[in-house]
Amino acid sequence: MSYTFTDTFVDDCHKTAFRTCYDSYEYTVMPFGLTNALSTFQLTMNDVFRDLVDKCVIVYLDDILVFSKTQEQHLQDLNRFFQRLQQGRLITKGSKCEFLKSELKFLGHVVGAEGIKIDPTKITTIHDWKPPTNLQELQSFLEFVNYVRRFIPNMAGTTGPLTDLLRKGNSFEWGERQQAAFDELRFFLMSPPPTLTVSGFPLTVSFANLLIQEVHDSNFSGHFGVDKTQKLLYHFHYLSDSASDVQRYVSACLTGQRMKSSRQRPARLLQPLEPPQKPWQHVTMDFVTGLPAGASGNDAVLVVVDRLTKTAHFAPSCTTILAEETAKLFISTVVRLHGLLSAIISDRDPKYTSKFWQETWEQYGTRMQFSSAYHPQTNGHTERTNQTMEQLIRTNCPDPTRWEEFLPMLDFSYNNAPSATTNHSLIFLNYGMDPTVPTTTNIDNPVP
Known part of the structure; x- marks a missing residue:
C-alpha cells in the first residue's frame, strides 16, 4: 500500500x-x-x-x-x-x-544498544538446512550466507570449497571439503548470535558508574570479576541496585574481554541424538591413547559403548592404527558378538572420516554420526567410560606396562558392576542373567 x-x-x-x-x-x-x-x-x-x-x-x-x-x-x-x-x-x-523499544527487529536483524545481531528466526532456518544436493540448493544456501556475511569471519576462505562448485565447467560433486565448509558455516551461525558493535556516543556519566570504575579498574583492585568487584564496592559504599550496574560494567570491560577469553566454544542449538530402540543398535566409540607400551607394542585401547545399556568393550590397539585395521578390530570386538549396527557415533578423527571407513559401513547400512567440533559432550558415553577404564587400569595393574594382560578382566569387571540407574549389571541387561563369579560358585541354585 x-x-x-x-x-x-x-x-x-x-x-x-x-x-x-x-x-x-x-x-x-x-x-x-x-x-x-x-x-x-x-x-x-x-x-x-x-x-x-x-x-x-x-x-x-x-x-x-x-x-x-x-x-x-x-x-x-x-x-x-x-x-x-x-x-x-x-x-x-x-x-x-x-x-x-531498547531492541527490535529491523531489516532482518536485531538492532539494539549493544549492536546488530542476526535475527534468531534465521538461526532456526540454518539449523534445519540440509546439505545441498544440486546447484540450485547450493545457490540458495550461499545467498542466505551472503546476507549475513558481515557476521562471518574469513567468509571467502570458508565458502571457497562451496563456491568452487559454481564455477563453469565444474561438476556438482559434494565431498568432504564441501561438507566441512557447510558444517563450519552452520556451526558459526548457530552459535550465540554474533554482534556487530555500532559507533558509540557520549553518555551521561553518573557518580555510581565512577565508583564502580574506580573499584574495578584501579591498580589496587586488579580487574576482577563481578562477585569480587561487588564485594570490594560494598566495603566502602552502598548503592541501590548495584548488582546489575556492576554486572553491566564488568561484562563490557575491554581489558577483561581481551585477557580473560573463554576457554570453551560457545554453545549452539542442541541437536539431540535419536534414542536407540534395542541394545547394540547405536554405539559410541573412541580411542584412549598415551598408555605405556607393553611387549606387544600396543599403547591404546579401543572403547565401544552401547548407548542403550551402557555396556562397553575394551580392545587393545596402538596409536598408529589405520582405518582398515580399525575396521577389522571393530568387527572382531563388536560385530562378532552383537551383529551389525544401525549407527556408530565417533569424533572426527581422520580414520572415521576416511573414504574407506565410510564406504565400509555404508555397504552394511550402518550410519556414521560425528560429534560436533570442540564439543566432546556429544560422545559423552564413551568419554565417561574412558575415565572409568583408566581408573580400573591404575587400581588393578601393579605393573603399568602389563595393562594389556588385565584388560579382558577389566572389561568383565566393568560390565558386571551394578548400574546406579537400573541396579542391574550391564551383563544382566544384555543377557537377562548374571554371570557366575567366585563368590557365587558355592551357592546352590534356588529351587524354582
Missing part, C-alpha cells in the same frame, strides 16, 4: 493502462511492478525525511527506524517524525509500529 502515496504524472498515466471486461483503467498512483518503482519510492521517502535521515531516522522503503540517545530525546524525535509524515501526506499502520 505504500506505493499508493506516490502520485503518477498525469502525462504518464496512460502508460499504466490495463483493460478489464468492464472498461479500461489507468493508475493515478504508482503501481507495483514498475521498473523504477523502488528507486522512485525511496527517493520520495528521502525527500520527506531529508533533514532527519541518519540523525534520528533510518529509512529503507517503507521500513523506518527512529533512534535516540535518551527517552526524552526520543519523544521529541518522534514528534518531528510524525510532523514529516503529515507534511508528506503519509500514514502508518498502528499494528505494525513498535514504540520505546
Whole structure:
C-alpha cells in the first residue's frame, strides 16, 4: 500500500493502462511492478525525511527506524517524525509500529544498544538446512550466507570449497571439503548470535558508574570479576541496585574481554541424538591413547559403548592404527558378538572420516554420526567410560606396562558392576542373567 502515496504524472498515466471486461483503467498512483518503482519510492521517502535521515531516522522503503540517545530525546524525535509524515501526506499502520523499544527487529536483524545481531528466526532456518544436493540448493544456501556475511569471519576462505562448485565447467560433486565448509558455516551461525558493535556516543556519566570504575579498574583492585568487584564496592559504599550496574560494567570491560577469553566454544542449538530402540543398535566409540607400551607394542585401547545399556568393550590397539585395521578390530570386538549396527557415533578423527571407513559401513547400512567440533559432550558415553577404564587400569595393574594382560578382566569387571540407574549389571541387561563369579560358585541354585 505504500506505493499508493506516490502520485503518477498525469502525462504518464496512460502508460499504466490495463483493460478489464468492464472498461479500461489507468493508475493515478504508482503501481507495483514498475521498473523504477523502488528507486522512485525511496527517493520520495528521502525527500520527506531529508533533514532527519541518519540523525534520528533510518529509512529503507517503507521500513523506518527512529533512534535516540535518551527517552526524552526520543519523544521529541518522534514528534518531528510524525510532523514529516503529515507534511508528506503519509500514514502508518498502528499494528505494525513498535514504540520505546531498547531492541527490535529491523531489516532482518536485531538492532539494539549493544549492536546488530542476526535475527534468531534465521538461526532456526540454518539449523534445519540440509546439505545441498544440486546447484540450485547450493545457490540458495550461499545467498542466505551472503546476507549475513558481515557476521562471518574469513567468509571467502570458508565458502571457497562451496563456491568452487559454481564455477563453469565444474561438476556438482559434494565431498568432504564441501561438507566441512557447510558444517563450519552452520556451526558459526548457530552459535550465540554474533554482534556487530555500532559507533558509540557520549553518555551521561553518573557518580555510581565512577565508583564502580574506580573499584574495578584501579591498580589496587586488579580487574576482577563481578562477585569480587561487588564485594570490594560494598566495603566502602552502598548503592541501590548495584548488582546489575556492576554486572553491566564488568561484562563490557575491554581489558577483561581481551585477557580473560573463554576457554570453551560457545554453545549452539542442541541437536539431540535419536534414542536407540534395542541394545547394540547405536554405539559410541573412541580411542584412549598415551598408555605405556607393553611387549606387544600396543599403547591404546579401543572403547565401544552401547548407548542403550551402557555396556562397553575394551580392545587393545596402538596409536598408529589405520582405518582398515580399525575396521577389522571393530568387527572382531563388536560385530562378532552383537551383529551389525544401525549407527556408530565417533569424533572426527581422520580414520572415521576416511573414504574407506565410510564406504565400509555404508555397504552394511550402518550410519556414521560425528560429534560436533570442540564439543566432546556429544560422545559423552564413551568419554565417561574412558575415565572409568583408566581408573580400573591404575587400581588393578601393579605393573603399568602389563595393562594389556588385565584388560579382558577389566572389561568383565566393568560390565558386571551394578548400574546406579537400573541396579542391574550391564551383563544382566544384555543377557537377562548374571554371570557366575567366585563368590557365587558355592551357592546352590534356588529351587524354582
